[in-house]
Amino acid sequence: MPTQMVDLFTTGGNHIGVWLPKRVTPGVIPVAIGLEDKKAIVAEVNETATSALSLVIADARGVTVDGMTALRKDARDNQVTLRVVRNTLAKRAFEGTDFDCMGESLNGQLVFAFSMEEPGGAARVIKDFSGKNDKLVVKLVAFGGELLDPSEIKRLASLPTYEQALSMLMAVMKAPVEKLTRTINEVPGKLVRTVAAVRDSKQA
16 A cells, blocks of 8 residues: 655654655655744745755655665765755745745655755756656756756756866966966077077078
8 A cells, every 4th residue: 555655854853744645656754844843944945945056856756765865876976965855835935045946846746856966966967867757857946046948957967066067277277387388488499499490580
C-alpha cells in the first residue's frame, strides 16, 4: 500500500514526516507535524535558499527508494543540498529569496535541489540522473532570481565548475603575460636590425 508521505525531513536532529495529497514514494511512515515543526522547516529551507546559487525542482513520482538513495548520494558528492518538503512550506520559505519566483508554480511530489557551491551543480546532478531514470522529471529551474524554462537546465548544467573556471581565468591572465614577454624579447633583435638598416643607408 502506498503511503501519503514523500520522505522524512530532518530538522534539529529529528526526522519529521511531510504530508502530501497524492500517492508518493512507498515505504515511509506518515507522521503529522505541528506548527512549531513547520516553522522550523520553513526557517531551515529559507536559510538554504538564501545561500543557494541556483535551484532545480523535479517531480519524483515513480522514483524508487533505491533511486532516491542514489540521487541523494550524487547530490552530496556534488555539494548539492537535496530537500523534500511540502509545497506550501517551500513557498513560504522562498519568500525574500531569489527563488520567490517559483512559489506559485509548486505542484506535485517535488524534489528540491539547491546548488550551494557552483551555479550549475544541481542542474548537472538532476540532468544526469533524469537521463538514466525517466521517472524524475524537471519542472522548474531558477538562477539569478529568474524563473527559467525547464529546457534551460542543459545550459545551466554546462556552466564551468570552480576548477574549470579557475583554469579558464588563469589561461586568460597568462596569455597577455606571454605576449608581453615575447614582445620584450623581440625588442633587442628589432633594435639591432633597425641600427643596421640606418648604418647601411648612410653607407649607400
